[in-house]
Amino acid sequence: MFVRSLVEDDSRDSIREFLERDCVTNAFVISRLARWLDRELPLSRLSGEFWIAESAGTIHAVIYIGANLVPTACEERVIDALAARLAQEPRRSSSIVGPEAVVHPLWDQLKSAWGNARAIRSEQPLLIIRSAPLVVPDSEVRAVEPVELSLIFPAAVEMFSEEVGISPLNVDNGASFRSRLAELIVQGRAFAHIEDGCVLFKAEVGIVTPGAAQIQGVWTTPDRRGEGVASAGVAAIVLEALRMSESVSLYVNDFNTSALRVYEKVGFTRHGTLASVLF
Structure with a gap:
């Protein structure tokens, strides 16, 4: 599993297809990437930074890093790879927000590197x-x-x-x-x-x-x-x-x-x- 920055040459269609598998949960990330996905702006003109986790050309996660750190849903090996990459960098975001099944194990691996949290909202029902x-x-x-x-x-x-x-x-x-x-x-x-x-x-x-x-x-x-x-x-x-x-x-x-x-x-x-x- 490899975690890297999203680049201009990455397939917009592949990123869009991945995110739209759950357009409700991923609404924030979709909104932040929309103008790149629609070919209106290059990544350099968007706010925040975007990472992807991939293996053998398959996308397993998209992560937004800005005022908030927002990961998409992903499996345990992806969380491990993401945590390892994030732990190498100072915390830049004021919060981590995402699927419960990702946020808790991700934070368990990051807290020794990033220090104490001010508060944890452990369960937040997403309604539609x-x-x-x-x-x-x-x-x-x-x-x-x-x-x-x-x-x-x-x-x-x-x-x-x-x-x-x-x-x-x-x-x-x-x-x-x-x-x-x-x-x-x-x-x-x-x-x-x-x-x-x-x-x-x-x-x-x-x-x-x-x-x-x-x-x-x-x-x-x-x-x-x-x-x-x-x-x-x-x-x-x-x-x-x-x-x-x-x-x-x-x-x-x-x-x-x-x-x-x-x-x-x-x-x-x-x-x-x-x-x-x-x-």
């Missing part, structure tokens, strides 16, 4: 919906306007802090986080229910590929939780996301039982299980 939601969507949920960035930003910071355990303001005072949110707003992929200048609900479609659009950043103002605001809001986002892709996914921590109940009510079903190691 391909049809209209089972609850009535909130008709007040709409695309956020660029001029509303400052209104949405505090809610986004609160959501991230609740979910990840640290504030995004700790890194460059939140400039990168704010820039990414602004980008999603301009792309028409940030949505909210805003009432009298207050954000009641918000979420974004963070990833869009032909096979899957992934919802992220779901947040309801604390004083309206438990009233059905979240389920109606998520239902509205599902309808918007289904206009972008053939399926809609999201993943959630297994201990967030209230969120899991919301997503089940909306009509999401289990597709797989992810895990995350946070630094």
Whole structure:
């Protein structure tokens, strides 16, 4: 098994075919490689770095290395080869996110080289919906306007802090986080229910590929939780996301039982299980 950098001469068709075997789980990697796969940009113009694991000309894994380290599903011998290669380099990513069956054994082999993790999200159900939601969507949920960035930003910071355990303001005072949110707003992929200048609900479609659009950043103002605001809001986002892709996914921590109940009510079903190691 050989782990190496993806290069321009590699077969786009082979990489695409491998990734699309599970376009839901691999949505992040597909989205990061899309402009190379579509021959719009060379690899040197993409953010992050891409590795592949191969043996006798057969691709066994694709790995994205950037702000996050994201491996595709792969077997034990591939994990061993990937861990051996990664252990030779300093950690560059703030998290490892991927299929549970890959992340745990990969981290077991890397932690002696990379040091302690800040937190481990050991089980994160990956959910999917391909049809209209089972609850009535909130008709007040709409695309956020660029001029509303400052209104949405505090809610986004609160959501991230609740979910990840640290504030995004700790890194460059939140400039990168704010820039990414602004980008999603301009792309028409940030949505909210805003009432009298207050954000009641918000979420974004963070990833869009032909096979899957992934919802992220779901947040309801604390004083309206438990009233059905979240389920109606998520239902509205599902309808918007289904206009972008053939399926809609999201993943959630297994201990967030209230969120899991919301997503089940909306009509999401289990597709797989992810895990995350946070630094």
